[in-house]
Amino acid sequence: MIVAQQKPLEDIRQMARGFRRLLVLGCGTCTTVCFAGGEKEVGLLATSLRSALGQEIEIEEAVVQRQCEWEFLDQVGEAVGRAEAVLSLGCGVGVQGIGERYPGVVVLPGLNTTFMGLTEAPGIWEERCMACGDCLLHRTGGICPVARCAKSLLNGPCGGPQDGHCEISPENPCAWVLIYDRLMQQGRVEQLEEIIPVRDWKASHSGGPRRIVRPDLREMVEEEV
Amino acid sequence: MPAGSNLEAVLSAGRFAVTAELGPPKGTNLGVVERKAEILRHCCDAVNLTDNQTAIVRMSSLACAIHLRRMGLDPVMQMTCRDRNRLALQSDVLGAAGAGVRNFLCLSGDHQQFGNHPGAKNVFDLDSIQLIQVLAGMRDTRRFQGGDEFTGDIPMFIGAAANPFADPLPYRVVRLAKKVRAGANFIQTQAVFDLEIFGRWMAQVRARGLHEQTAIMAGIVPLKSVGTARYMRDYVSGITVPDAIIARMEDAADPKAEGMAIAVELIDAAREIPGVRGVHIMAVGWEDVVPILTERAGLLPRPLI
Numbered sequence: 001m002i003v004a005q006q007k008p009l010e011d012i013r014q015m016a017r018g019f020r021r022l023l024v025l026g027c028g029t030c031t032t033v034c035f036a037g038g039e040k041e042v043g044l045l046a047t048s049l050r051s052a053l054g055q056e057i058e059i060e061e062a063v064v065q066r067q068c069e070w071e072f073l074d075q076v077g078e079a080v081g082r083a084e085a086v087l088s089l090g091c092g093v094g095v096q097g098i099g100e101r102y103p104g105v106v107v108l109p110g111l112n113t114t115f116m117g118l119t120e121a122p123g124i125w126e127e128r129c130m131a132c133g134d135c136l137l138h139r140t141g142g143i144c145p146v147a148r149c150a151k152s153l154l155n156g157p158c159g160g161p162q163d164g165h166c167e168i169s170p171e172n173p174c175a176w177v178l179i180y181d182r183l184m185q186q187g188r189v190e191q192l193e194e195i196i197p198v199r200d201w202k203a204s205h206s207g208g209p210r211r212i213v214r215p216d217l218r219e220m221v222e223e224e225v
Numbered sequence: 226m227p228a229g230s231n232l233e234a235v236l237s238a239g240r241f242a243v244t245a246e247l248g249p250p251k252g253t254n255l256g257v258v259e260r261k262a263e264i265l266r267h268c269c270d271a272v273n274l275t276d277n278q279t280a281i282v283r284m285s286s287l288a289c290a291i292h293l294r295r296m297g298l299d300p301v302m303q304m305t306c307r308d309r310n311r312l313a314l315q316s317d318v319l320g321a322a323g324a325g326v327r328n329f330l331c332l333s334g335d336h337q338q339f340g341n342h343p344g345a346k347n348v349f350d351l352d353s354i355q356l357i358q359v360l361a362g363m364r365d366t367r368r369f370q371g372g373d374e375f376t377g378d379i380p381m382f383i384g385a386a387a388n389p390f391a392d393p394l395p396y397r398v399v400r401l402a403k404k405v406r407a408g409a410n411f412i413q414t415q416a417v418f419d420l421e422i423f424g425r426w427m428a429q430v431r432a433r434g435l436h437e438q439t440a441i442m443a444g445i446v447p448l449k450s451v452g453t454a455r456y457m458r459d460y461v462s463g464i465t466v467p468d469a470i471i472a473r474m475e476d477a478a479d480p481k482a483e484g485m486a487i488a489v490e491l492i493d494a495a496r497e498i499p500g501v502r503g504v505h506i507m508a509v510g511w512e513d514v515v516p517i518l519t520e521r522a523g524l525l526p527r528p529l530i
Contacts, residue, residue: 155354156400158333159388160462167462168338180393195403198355
């Protein structure tokens with residue numbers, strides 16, 4: 001899932017200053033799951049802002065199932081219409097989704113969209129994927145060196161790992177130590193002898209914003225119309 | 226096709242090679258480079274120019290390598306994957322090769338978090354093994370990685386680093402094998418203090434026959450003080466300093482002299498290990514010590530080939 005965390009209250013207060021009618025809009029999917037943008041967080045943030053910004057601001061609260069899809073955003077058209085600004089507690093996609101659907105309203109990001117990751121334990125999330133567009137997890141024991149190695153090295157660890165940790169932080173396991181251990185466990189360590197050749201980063205963001213068009217699905221939609 | 230560098234000539238002649246590191250200045254004074262180069266001129270076969278070492282901005286290895294070439298020395302131009310993508314790396318290689326630089330050392334590069342621009346966006350378009358492949362491809366096919374041909378000769382003696390001491394230890398020789406397969410002609414190792422681990426790694430190297438396919442040079446760092454020794458042990462990634470060495474530095478009346486004695490002993494010990502074909506001295510700002518160490522280790526005068 002997409003993992004995000006709330007911006008510092010002071011930053012949000014600065015962004016929201018000067019608006020008289022604010023809609024705090026949560027998102028029911030990823031940011032709810034990571035406890036950053038669900039119903040409860042919308043309520044808490046709205047309360048904090050009311051006390052921080054005082055009487056001059058009217059704050060409405062709402063949550064949509066997904067801020068990244070038109071059909072859900074359409075459900076809050078009236079509430080958005082009443083607001084001068086929407087403070088989104090969705091990820092960056094949600095913020096931009098609101099902006100595209102309702103170009104007349106100012107959208108403020110209440111969260112910092114941080115990474116794609118998983119819940120390692122309650123209250124701990126860790127990055128697992130950088131959406132590089134050309135998955136090589138079959139070559140690395142299911143552990144991603146692009147996302148989990150600080151240098152995104154593809155052919156083994158740098159000279160830095162000690163006690164299994166990355167040189168830049170004792171908090172982070174070295175991705176390549178994990179890969180080595182996993183492949184050992186699976187009896188496939190000889191796989192690491194292969195040289196992973198120079199990559200085509202076009203599939204990643206270096207090729208500009210990515211777009212997927214599925215002709216089969218497009219045909220179905222056009223037939224229905 | 227031979228690259229024509231002095232380092233290559235010494236190694237090909239079967240002589241025990243010596244390289245030393247020269248840290249470019251954190252500023253514009255080329256005189257610093259000249260002074261250090263003169264210290265190193267007669268006591269080593271080639272001089273490494275570090276590339277923004279420890280992610281601290283310094284005069285470029287490219288500029289310094291060209292300058293050394295003009296002074297008649299044999300430079301080893303270090304290149305990290307951290308700061309430049311494949312376009313920049315290849316264009317730097319063209320410029321250096323055109324100016325007579327023949328030795329290129331391919332490195333991942335220290336992470337920027339350790340340097341003076343911790344907020345920098347890193348590159349890592351290639352990793353060090355891929356960089357070796359790209360350079361070998363340029364040399365052998367006279368084509369860029371992207372496929373286009375280029376004009377002119379590009380003789381290269383391609384080097385890489387190896388760290389026998391970092392995790393996971395059993396993988397270290399595999400990584401070396403990959404570097405050799407990618408085309409590394411010579412290898413300079415991380416600083417050797419722990420001869421036991423180094424010896425074990427060399428045994429694995431010999432078992433795979435890698436010592437016959439590439440020239441392995443043991444890294445030597447002379448310790449200046451017990452503080453340096455502890456710092457290396459505690460804060461420099463991938464360096465192991467045994468307690469015995471720390472203790473010797475602690476007990477020494479003259480720590481610099483003790484550091485030199487240890488370095489000479491390590492050079493002597495490395496020479497005795499089958500498959501080690503040279504030493505790479507990283508004096509880290511203490512270049513004046515290199516002539517003394519090489520003299521005491523019986524490595525002078527350097528061969529003229």
